Amino acid sequence: MIGRAYTWLLLGWLLLPVAVMALFAFNDTENRGNTRWQGFTLRWYQHLFDRPDLTRAFATSVVLALVSTAVATVLGTLAGLALGRYRFRGRGAVNVVVLMSVACPELVLGAALLSMFVTLNVPRGFPTLVAAHVLFSLGFVAVTVRARVAGLDPAVDEAARDLGAGPWARFRLVTLPMIAPGVAAGALLAFAMSIDDVVVTGFTGGSTVTFPVWVYGATKTGVPPQANALGTLLFAAGALAALAASRRRPRQSSEPKITEEISR
Amino acid sequence: MAASACGVKGRGKAPDADFWRGKRAAGKLSWANWPGYMQDDQATIKAFERDSGVRVTYREVIEETGPWFGKIQAPLAAHQSIGFDLMVLTNGIQLEKCRRLGYLAPLDHARLPNFEKYAGPGFKNPSFDPGNAFTVPYESGVTGIAYNTRYVKEEITSIAQLFDPKYKGRVGMMSDSQELGSFGVFAVGADPEKSTPDDWRRAAAKLRRQRDDGIVRKYYEQDYVDAVSKGEVWLTMAWSGDVYTMAGPDVAFVVPEEGGTSWTDNLCIPSTAEHPVDALTLMDWLYVPEHNAPLTEFVNYITPVPDTRRIIRADAQKASGKKAKELTRLADSPLVFPNADELARLRRYRRLTQDEEPVYQRAFEPIPRGA
């Protein structure tokens, strides 16, 4: 019983700021700062898109997260497949680079990318953001997929080959369905990391502003309640997606996969 | 090193008369500004679009001058567009760098008749941009001291009070090295505009002691407003317009007797702008008092167009109830329309040469960084 109470206490601690954020989306505040509770209102949800800059930053974030997740998922899945299924020259080296990219502090990643863009005179904007976001999620997808592949029975794939299935058919009909949970978990992680990133984005975005970067900038003058409302919606959407993903395979919880691999 | 030694002086570009040759109005422009520096519904921009037929893409992408400079430096150096035709830069190290590096378009004053006509005399020909060669003011402000009268039971009149051990853990300072340095120089009895490296050393030592004695609770960017309104800090360095707009009713603002810092956020056109003529049109349009008044009514900083006060008074008469009171308060506020006595005590940041800049930065920068 103590264990249960403690776990809930910990979860309460983790969820408290989320509740505060959601609450202040309903704050009937008049001046620009939204830090003191002044009564309940729904008007921030009614005027959700009244701040064109905030709306644009939010849209940029969503598009960026979708694009970079798609690219990182494809590249990461392929690499994860190779690392989990085959022995080949350079496998160890690739593994180390992948792990380094996962473990490298965001700050160092951002700084290194900025150094390169500055040295090569690459103008920073949406394309450089895609490059950066794919980079920091790629490794996570690869590691997640590798963990999944490593747990598969190779006999299934061999059986499919014996039945005359070509490589593409085997991938589509046999491998993909089996690694799908790993791919989904990796994609979810990639999306969550992209949509929340401030550090790398700040370094590589130039004058392209994303939702968290805009909010970080606005904290100096006062975050408008619409930001809380959008943050709450994002939280709800993410929560639903994660719930759907974990519901589909109740026994294979998706999140721990990655840590499982690293801790092995 | 040899190459840099001979190249330094010639780099600052003189206003280039040829810049405007062949440049035509395009009917559109994009503008980079600070968050909160325009009405939430962007009414001023909509009015300009109606008046001029120019379509404006307005972005609040400048969070701080330093990082903004970091973002635009690379494309400007490579003669690439930064995606903006107009931007707002505070006078100071980064503006100086932009001028020196030839990153700004020289202004064609023949196309700025309203600036000539309506800009207040104190806003023309500033020391940081002689002859307004590259910039015209957008809004100005004063750095002084804000204090919460619920906690501070004496009158605050002096910078020395920011160093008073009685306020241990209750003082806020600014993290920007030009702001912090200027107040440090005031505190050791020197004039920031004319300060010497020796003044900087003494000022830095004093500021460092203030930090190490635990008097400073935090170094702020702009988030001091909330902190002083709640009483987390009792007195803090502050910007006039912020206090006017955002602080709670208990917060008072003073220009200290030693002096305060005045700064100007300036409109300027990057040298790689794609629609510079339209940017110039907008600059000029903003100087018509009728156009400027709604903006000043919102941002509450010091406008370069003194006639705006007349319009705001007239608006106050037309309005009723709460709105009328607000506008009267604004028109009467010394924070928005400072009196001559206060203006006389204001100093600008020290203008730094390229050799002085690292010395200055090395003196003050590590202090808010905890080193």
Next chain:
Amino acid sequence: MARRGRFAPYLLVLPGGLWLLAFFLIPMTLMASLSLQSGNLIDGFRQTFHWQNYRDGIGVYGGVLARSLGYALAATVACAVLSYPAAHWIAFRAGRHKTRYLFLLVVPYFVSFVLRTFAWRQVLTDDGPLLGPLKDHGLLPTDFRVLDTGFAVIAGLTYNFLPFMALPIYVALERVDRSLPEAARDLYAGRAAAFARVLLPLSLPGVFAGAVLTFVPMAADYVNAEVLGGPDDTMVGGVVRAEYFDNGAYPTASALSFTLMAVLLVAVLAYARALGARNVLGDAA
């Protein structure tokens, strides 16, 4: 698991590998080079093998670097201590609701951490919902504060990175054979001894992995220090950011971030060596 298909793995790895090469390995190399250049923004930078950048950076900000490592270490320990009991309970006692609890553990992190950290400021403010009542009842001195202290920074770090510790511990515990703890209890008599001799050693790989996953990003974090800390709580990440952005001092900033990375790398490798590499880095090491 050796498989046929000599080109397949290379083809599969190629796109991702190229991405890592172009946007990870090359930038790192360039940063290493930039950290040894001299010059300034106006005249440009050139390679002069200017080791002074490192000496300057460490000379001025060595203390800040040490503090960053210290805070990260404290927060890593806090993460382990706080999350172990919960991970243990979820792994052994949550039954079929395991997934739900794991989900609850992760779900706060869908909120942008900027918004989360600022929500903490609202909760912890001097006379706020938490401290206000305690002060009103005389349980705390009126001068007491949490915000803008080192404690707040460590707590913020702990909060923001906790799942990276909790999940690996959970995974490690989850692997333990159910019957083992019971057998151990019979053998050693006493729950404490059984735990210390059997369960804890078996779950240590999870703790080790969690320590790496939390310590490294925490040591480089600066948002917590900037938002929750005071003048004596700054962390080296903030200096690097400011040197890049505010000053355009790319060589100094590169030198500092390289120093940080080198220190972290040495720390992680030493740690891995001491504990056995497989525990920490998986089959890559």
